[in-house]
Amino acid sequence: MPSPLESIRHLSETLYQYSNVDDMASHVLRAALEVIGADAGSILLADGHTKQLVFRCAVGAHVDGLHRVSIPWDSGIVGGVFRSGRTEIIPAVQPDARHESSTDRMTGYQSRDMIVVPLKRHAETPVGVIEVLSRGTGQITRDDLDALMIIASIAASAIERTNSAEALRLKDLQLQQSVKMEIIGRSAEHIAHDFNNLLAGIKGFTQLIAKTLAPDAASRQYVDQVMKVVTQGRGLTKQLLAYIGNQVLEPQAVNLNDLVSSMEKILRLFIGKGIALSMNLDPRLGQVKAIPVHIEQVLMNLCVNARDAMPKGGSLTIETAMVELDDKYSRQTPDLSPGWYVRLSVTDTGSGMDQAAKDKLFKPFFTTKAPGKGTGLGLSIVHGIVKQSHGHVAVTSEVGRGTTFTIYLPLVEPPSSDRRTADCVPTVAQNSDQESVRSQ
Numbered sequence: 001m002p003s004p005l006e007s008i009r010h011l012s013e014t015l016y017q018y019s020n021v022d023d024m025a026s027h028v029l030r031a032a033l034e035v036i037g038a039d040a041g042s043i044l045l046a047d048g049h050t051k052q053l054v055f056r057c058a059v060g061a062h063v064d065g066l067h068r069v070s071i072p073w074d075s076g077i078v079g080g081v082f083r084s085g086r087t088e089i090i091p092a093v094q095p096d097a098r099h100e101s102s103t104d105r106m107t108g109y110q111s112r113d114m115i116v117v118p119l120k121r122h123a124e125t126p127v128g129v130i131e132v133l134s135r136g137t138g139q140i141t142r143d144d145l146d147a148l149m150i151i152a153s154i155a156a157s158a159i160e161r162t163n164s165a166e167a168l169r170l171k172d173l174q175l176q177q178s179v180k181m182e183i184i185g186r187s188a189e190h191i192a193h194d195f196n197n198l199l200a201g202i203k204g205f206t207q208l209i210a211k212t213l214a215p216d217a218a219s220r221q222y223v224d225q226v227m228k229v230v231t232q233g234r235g236l237t238k239q240l241l242a243y244i245g246n247q248v249l250e251p252q253a254v255n256l257n258d259l260v261s262s263m264e265k266i267l268r269l270f271i272g273k274g275i276a277l278s279m280n281l282d283p284r285l286g287q288v289k290a291i292p293v294h295i296e297q298v299l300m301n302l303c304v305n306a307r308d309a310m311p312k313g314g315s316l317t318i319e320t321a322m323v324e325l326d327d328k329y330s331r332q333t334p335d336l337s338p339g340w341y342v343r344l345s346v347t348d349t350g351s352g353m354d355q356a357a358k359d360k361l362f363k364p365f366f367t368t369k370a371p372g373k374g375t376g377l378g379l380s381i382v383h384g385i386v387k388q389s390h391g392h393v394a395v396t397s398e399v400g401r402g403t404t405f406t407i408y409l410p411l412v413e414p415p416s417s418d419r420r421t422a423d424c425v426p427t428v429a430q431n432s433d434q435e436s437v438r439s440q
Helices: 004-017 021-036 076-084 101-107 142-212 220-243 256-262 264-271 292-308 327-332 355-359 378-388
Strands: 040-047 052-059 070-072 088-090 113-119 128-134 252-254 275-280 288-290 314-325 339-348 392-398 402-410
Touching: 004 021, 004 142, 021 040, 021 052, 021 128, 021 142, 040 076, 052 076, 052 128, 070 076, 076 088, 076 113, 076 128, 113 142, 128 142, 142 220, 252 256, 252 292, 256 264, 256 292, 256 314, 256 339, 264 275, 264 292, 288 292, 288 402, 292 314, 292 339, 292 378, 292 402, 314 402, 355 392, 378 392, 378 402
Parallel strands: 275 314
Antiparallel strands: 040 052, 040 128, 052 070, 088 113, 113 128, 252 288, 314 339, 339 402, 392 402
16 A cells, blocks of 8 residues: 555646546545545535535545535535635534534434545635545544645645636637627628618519509509518618617617517517417506617527527516515615616526526626537626616526516606506515515
């Protein structure tokens, strides 16, 4: 059996060959257990977005269920070590009030003593912790502790290097995606202008045909239909040019019900027959100030996102309502002042999202879809458009139960007194944990 120093030297020589953090953590843990002569342990790495310590690997009886389980990084023995950056030796784990007994119940492993060492280099901030457990007592020595601290330092350096390399790789992918989208945008601009020219020709020849027809000619109805299609086509090219930023559009007073209703047919086409689309639109909805094509893009992006979350079918619900937000609610959402808003919500019964995904949801290029299936720009665009319209977008989601995106846009004018006393009087937000306010 190799000596502790030989094991550590071998670890330092081989650790940098790994490019996957989980594989690296597994190798570190097994080397640590071999050096200490312990029979169980785990490595937990910090997730800065969720402020959790996540089990990345574990060795021992019945530990398979621990992988990717997370605990708050400010609780328990491991949380204390992570926060303080100081190693702890606990000769009697069970009586310690900080001990996470739920882990014991999950694994069926009753630990007696424990060494917990922060994964860090010198005085730097830890990237996680390594814990070594034993059923026995009195087995921990000073040599064990020194060996573990050396292993932890080597491991922290390797993990940081791997994380930095991964961050650079992701930035490179984002740059490539950005260049690709720029090329697509330029191509779309040329196509839009060419299409507009074709439509101009169709319109001109159609007008010439119309002049040859008698006012009561039966075929005139077909000419009129062609002119309507041309008008719709010109509207589409105008939207396309607006999306890629080559036309300046001014906000105007719009009714969201009109926009939603006008898009119903195309939305049903995009989401497919396996998804049931329903709409619940407030008939007395007030107007908001926005750019219509931008709001249409928001709705399209949310519906396509919902469709992708329901590959086996489901239901999609679009709702509008008038709501009044009070001081208490607006304090929880600084970009919303107290007052009247139009609420637009899109709810699906799809796969839902965990907290980690929700934390990154509106970041450019972030996507949970498979490579080649999404650009990661759809929800970022939604967020940007809503912010430009002086509104707010919130999301509630539960894994396996679906997602609701809720958008608040300020009313152009507060509702009249008869609107306030109508059957659909809006409720005022009363508690801070509400993300959307339902009308009565």
